[in-house]
Amino acid sequence: MRTSRNRKITLNLAQIVAITATQKIKYLEWGRGTGKSTILAYFMLMMAKYMPRATFILVGCTYAQVLSNTLKSTKKALEFFGIYEDIDYVVGSSQGRRLGYKMPYEKPNNWNNIIHFSNGTVFQLVGLDNPNSSNGGRGINSSGILADEAALLDDEKLAINVKNTNRAIAKSAIHGDNPYLLSETYVSSTPLTKKGAWFLKGEELAKRKPEDIFFHSATAHWNLDNVRADYFEYMKDSYSSELVYNAEMLNIRPKEIADGFYPQLTEDHYYTNFDNDYLEGIPLTDLSGNVFNSKQDSDVIKSDPLIISVDWGANINAMTVHQLQDDTWFVLKEFFVKSPKILDDLFIEQFAPYYRTHTCRDLYMYYDRTGNNRIANSKLTFAEQAKELLQKLGWNVYLMTTGANPDYVLKFRLINSALKYDGKKNLPKIRINKANCPNLIISMEHAEAYDRGRGLEKDKRPEQRKGVEQEHATHLSDTFDYPFFAMFWDQFNGSSVKQEDLPISTF
Structure with missing residues (x-):
């Protein structure tokens, strides 16, 4: 075809098939x-x-x-x-x-x-x-x-x-x-x-x-x-x-994970909630990256603290941002950087600019227990190093992770009970911002469960495979687990939920 300016345009075969379809x-x-x-x-x-x-x-x-x-x-x-x-x-x-x-x-x-x-x-x-x-x-x-x-x-x-x-x-x-x-x-x-x-x-x-x-x-x-x-x-x-x-x-369609680690997770747990008044006020001629920040989010209470959850590693540093609002646990936003970028870049380049206008400067930080290990040639642990950096960025940081990591089977029962009962059984509703957390959703929907002789576990092997994009491995799903288990296991474990009411695995 030719445009009005007589410019020759060549289309590929797929495009020709599409335009000739009646x-x-x-x-x-x-x-x-x-x-x-x-x-x-x-x-x-x-x-x-x-x-x-x-x-x-x-x-x-x-x-x-x-x-x-x-x-x-x-x-x-x-x-x-x-x-x-x-x-x-x-x-x-x-x-x-x-x-x-x-x-x-x-x-x-x-x-x-x-x-x-x-x-x-x-x-x-x-x-x-x-x-x-x-x-x-x-x-x-x-x-x-x-x-x-x-x-x-x-x-x-x-x-x-x-x-x-x-x-x-x-x-x-x-x-x-x-x-x-x-x-x-x-x-x-x-x-x-x-x-x-x-x-x-x-x-x-x-x-x-x-x-x-x-x-x-x-x-x-x-x-x-x-x-x-x-x-x-x-x-x-x-x-x-x-x-x-x-x-x-x-165009190879992903298989559905029938025996996943989050089998109760459904589309009902996802939502979007943008401040479209703010977005509509952005001139379409000025769409620079710095206009897309937490001002566009209507699901965050800006006067309340943020709960952040971090998973650090050699190939990827990932985090999610949460708030408990009344009876609902909101997962507000995901961030990650991959090697050669490091944890500092995650906070300096992504988290801090995005939440720079958040009025409450208190952060409650959860992480894997290895975050309490000391860094080589330093008196600081990984978590303390992260805290020090965030404090320099103007945040008041409270480190929340202590003790050993919980068993996978306990996390499985707690999280899937919350997903299944949706605000009942002494647990909050779970809602994940699907527009702000697309890789977290992929990570959770494709996280598999397996038993290698020690009981039910989340399959962490994709984190070690060279051919797996790490934001779609289990790192981000882990950041969901850390704060939710820490905050709600005790009240769940002490509730009146009967054993037969708990979600079970086929393993």
Whole structure:
């Protein structure tokens, strides 16, 4: 194809297959490097071309994700087609009118979350975490949907708050059979967690309704002319994780861990809670990394202490941030750095900048008991060194870990009881921020349990395997275990829970 500037564009075979599919509902399960951003930009341009002055939705899991990832990649892909910001389109402002752009048939109440093309077509940026705001789907009369990272979407929210708006018959589309009118395109790599199962069901839907629904699976093998010759070998070294490499590069779907260490963990334990008023106030022309900090989080009580949990090692230093709020244990945020970075970098580069505006400066720090071992050639333990560093960063730190590590079987029973009974049996509810803790969720959902003759244990062998990406091994799941067991085991052990009520393993 050629753009309006007569620039020659070459598409790969997977992209050609997608654009020639006549079905209006498309599921594209494409691995990394296949050209997902390019195909989204192509469909965006075709929707604008065929339906000038219409309104469409570009949707992501959260508005924060749309701002930090989708919008940036979309702009870059539009440039590939010779379409440039502030010339052919504007984002987040009403400047289009001053530039002589046509107005859409349905002018938005505000332009903060709008991509406005010169022919009057607009795309509203929508995060499923805030359906009732100006960035939500309700109240919109749209003529089509584009979804990035679709496997991260909540299918129920997608149906209620976005699909339900895909109903407008734009004046520009009343003549002829418009291929993009009321279309839906969902693009994603293979889901790594349970919540993405709905996306894969698109394959079965396509078999049942082949005239209406198209499902396509492809990898970067379809795009070899546009990637480096050693792309797959290079990416395998980069991921260094067989699980994630197979899923994101080869579309090999992860097996479900039937006998995992957290068998009671479900999608019901996950949530998102961003301060979209704050995010909507960020100019779309100023999306530098420092705007994405704890100000965007509505789940943290800024006047209360933070509970942090740290797992340190040679290959990775990982931590999670928690708060107990009434009867609910919230896991608010994950952080990690990998070698050659060290524990200092975890605090200085990640934790401290993210929580710099947190008003309460008290930290309660939990960790593996090895943190109480002394560092070579130092009077300080690992934990004391971390405390000293955090104090220099302005925090009041209380070291909470003493004694020996508890048995795995005790942690298994406590945590899975809390997950199962959800606020009953003298234990708090557990809620994990899925947008802020994606690797923790992978770590927990794929943590296996096994018995090597000493009773039930968490399978820690992935931490030693060279081919496992360490943020998806068990390190982050351990940071979940440390404070939860320390704070709630005694009251659980002294409760009236009967042995037959406890979750059991098949081992």
